[in-house]
Amino acid sequence: MNKQNIYWQLYQDDPILKPGFPSPVLADPSFLFPENCSDGLWHLFAHNIFGVQEFLSEDGIHWKKRKTVVWNAMRPFIFHENGTYYLYYEKYKFLHVLMTWFPYRKWKSRIEVRTSKNLKTWSSPKTVIEPKFPFHKDPKFGESVSNPCLVKFGNKYRMYFSSSLVYIPDCGFCEPKYITVAESTSPLGPFSYFSDPILSPNDMDPFCNLGAGSIKVIEWKGRYLGFQNGIFWNPVRRESCSAILFLQSEDGLGFERINQTPILGPTGKGWKASHVYACDVKYSEAEKIFILYFNARDKAHWTQGKEAIGLFVGKVEESKGIKKQTTNNPAKKPKPKKKISKPKPKAKKSKRK
Numbered sequence: 001m002n003k004q005n006i007y008w009q010l011y012q013d014d015p016i017l018k019p020g021f022p023s024p025v026l027a028d029p030s031f032l033f034p035e036n037c038s039d040g041l042w043h044l045f046a047h048n049i050f051g052v053q054e055f056l057s058e059d060g061i062h063w064k065k066r067k068t069v070v071w072n073a074m075r076p077f078i079f080h081e082n083g084t085y086y087l088y089y090e091k092y093k094f095l096h097v098l099m100t101w102f103p104y105r106k107w108k109s110r111i112e113v114r115t116s117k118n119l120k121t122w123s124s125p126k127t128v129i130e131p132k133f134p135f136h137k138d139p140k141f142g143e144s145v146s147n148p149c150l151v152k153f154g155n156k157y158r159m160y161f162s163s164s165l166v167y168i169p170d171c172g173f174c175e176p177k178y179i180t181v182a183e184s185t186s187p188l189g190p191f192s193y194f195s196d197p198i199l200s201p202n203d204m205d206p207f208c209n210l211g212a213g214s215i216k217v218i219e220w221k222g223r224y225l226g227f228q229n230g231i232f233w234n235p236v237r238r239e240s241c242s243a244i245l246f247l248q249s250e251d252g253l254g255f256e257r258i259n260q261t262p263i264l265g266p267t268g269k270g271w272k273a274s275h276v277y278a279c280d281v282k283y284s285e286a287e288k289i290f291i292l293y294f295n296a297r298d299k300a301h302w303t304q305g306k307e308a309i310g311l312f313v314g315k316v317e318e319s320k321g322i323k324k325q326t327t328n329n330p331a332k333k334p335k336p337k338k339k340i341s342k343p344k345p346k347a348k349k350s351k352r353k
Contacts, residue, residue: 006290006314008263015271015308016293017055017063023048025307028075028147028214029293030280036080043119044293045087046309047074052089054119060291061311069122070114075214075278079150079187085116086187088148088159091125107142107174111161113188128189129161129182135197141165141174147214147278150187151224151252157184158217158252159191166201166211168231168240172302175211175231175242177201181253198253199228207232207245207262214278217252224252227281227292230262239300241266242275244292244312264294264312271308272296279312290314 019026031044042057051071055063070076070089079086091112111129114122131143138144147162162176179199182191199212208230215228226247234241243265247255264276279294292312299305 005317007317008312008314010264011061011311011313013270014310015296016061016311017044017046017309019048019306019308020065023050024305025049026053026309027295027307028278029295029309030077031282031291031293032078032080032085033282033284033291037119039119043078044309045069045076045078046295047076047089052076052087070112070125073112075147077148077150077280081152081187083117084187085119086113086150087116087122088113088128088150090144090146090148091127105142106140107144107165109144109146111145111148111159115188126188128191129159129193131163132193133163133195135178135180136163138165138177141167144174144176146176147179149214149216151217151219153183153252155185157187158182159184160215160217162212162214163197166231168210168300170239170300171305176213177211179212179215179228199255201231205230205232207243209233210240213242215247216279216281217249218281218283220283224249224255225258225281226255227279228255229277229279229294237268239274242277242297244276244279244294263314264292266296271298271306272310273298274300274305277307288316290316 026046029046034040034042042060044055052069052073054066054069056066057063073089073091076089090109092109110127112125113128114125116122129145131137131145144165145163149160151158159182163180164177165174166177167174178197180197181194184191201211203209209232211231213229213231215226217226228245229242230245231242243262246258246263248258249255275297277295279292281292283290295307295309297305297307
């Protein structure tokens with residue numbers, strides 16, 4: 001069996017997408033390749049403080065806002081199968097997201113799905129995941145299920161999602177505490193819940209000692225890869241942080257880290273100084289690259305921080321009979337070719353919002 005070496009690199013230092021006024025946040029991106037869309041364009045979904053928005057692009061770099069798809073919703077995930085698009089998201093009460101920035105305001109959310117055949121008109125919402133078990137709830141902060149990610153396993157569908165809440169004092173808001181799973185024979189449910197988390201914070205884990213954050217899981221070459229943003233306390237910087245951890249699993253339930261340190265973390269300055277948050281990942285077989293969109297925060301506290309979306313690329317190189325550890329050392333930088341090409345300055349007008 002060939003051993004794959006994956007070399008990770010930021011596509012560019014600047015964000016791909018920035019929040020528009022008046023929202024300080026544009027976060028939790030989920031996307032579709034153009035070959036999976038009838039219009040031949042890239043589609044990306046992300047949320048601001050008002051709801052889930054849709055963006056379009058010809059090259060995966062320059063994006064234009066299309067519309068707000070769902071109001072009072074956040075953390076979208078788009079899934080495509082047999083000509084149907086399934087948009088999952090965390091649904092909350094009107095303006096309730098603003099209340100989470102105040103301590104001890106109880107949160108309550110559920111995961112809904114809407115379907116579409118053309119990415120233009122969407123069905124009525126259907127609730128697929130609700131807080132059920134004790135580890136979905138916190139007596140102080142409320143009941144939370146969030147960060148949906150649907151993966152097909154044979155003839156079943158597995159929903160990965162975050163649950164419960166942990167308060168992060170220097171941010172002034174809560175983050176997801178656990179990651180868990182539910183299964184169904186249909187993308188629309190009903191889902192059977194697992195009775196325990198699959199990922200939890202650990203005081204001894206330097207990159208996941210406050211909250212488990214979220215995870216995106218993809219099947220790749222007979223195994224399952226996980227991209228988790230752990231929430232942790234950094235004793236050197238004396239502040240909370242979040243970074244993307246690269247995991248693998250044989251069964252999609254028991255995960256271990258491929259890299260012991262994060263493949264992408266906060267820089268201490270600039271637009272991703274404080275936290276690197278949730279992501280969405282897809283693999284291009286033609287280009288042999290992973291495309292990973294993520295969002296990052298520049299300052300911890302909700303009164304100061306802004307969040308924008310960036311692009312991270314993983315180039316795959318295979319070598320027979322050579323045992324090398326998968327690494328994030330960009331010794332050979334990934335250079336996307338057809339799907340994401342570096343725009344030439346002044347060659348055409350920028351479509352960046």
